[in-house]
Amino acid sequence: MSTTYYYVAASEAFLTAEEPLEEVLRERTRNYAEKGKSIDFWLLRRPAFLNSAELQATAQAVPRPAAAVVSTDSKFIEFMKLRLEYVLKGSFEAPSASITDPLATDP
Numbered sequence: 050m051s052t053t054y055y056y057v058a059a060s061e062a063f064l065t066a067e068e069p070l071e072e073v074l075r076e077r078t079r080n081y082a083e084k085g086k087s088i089d090f091w092l093l094r095r096p097a098f099l100n101s102a103e104l105q106a107t108a109q110a111v112p113r114p115a116a117a118v119v120s121t122d123s124k125f126i127e128f129m130k131l132r133l134e135y136v137l138k139g140s141f142e143a144p145s146a147s148i149t150d151p152l153a154t155d156p
Contacts, residue, residue: 057136058111065094097148104141
């Protein structure tokens with residue numbers, strides 16, 4: 050059974066240095082802890098899913114090395130897209146033939 054994952058992706062430097070992403074993720078983690086909710090988002094440096102066949106056409110627009118915030122919550126990713134103006138937003142199903150691990154990273 051596959052799951053839909055939503056993401057925003059950009060250059061690693063943009064997401065991890067230029068934007069206050071750490072603060073947003075820390076606040077969301079705190080909020081989830083208060084509500085007893087499981088974490089459903091991840092920051093991936095050099096996400097492997099961007100190299101998959103099904104995302105090849107759109108993911109080429111993301112400067113490398115890339116980083117992405119991935120979540121199973123589409124509303125959170127929509128919020129991230131509005132908060133982080135210069136990112137690519139998308140989604141994918143995993144596991145699939147070309148994305149066996151949605152949270153895998155490239156070396």
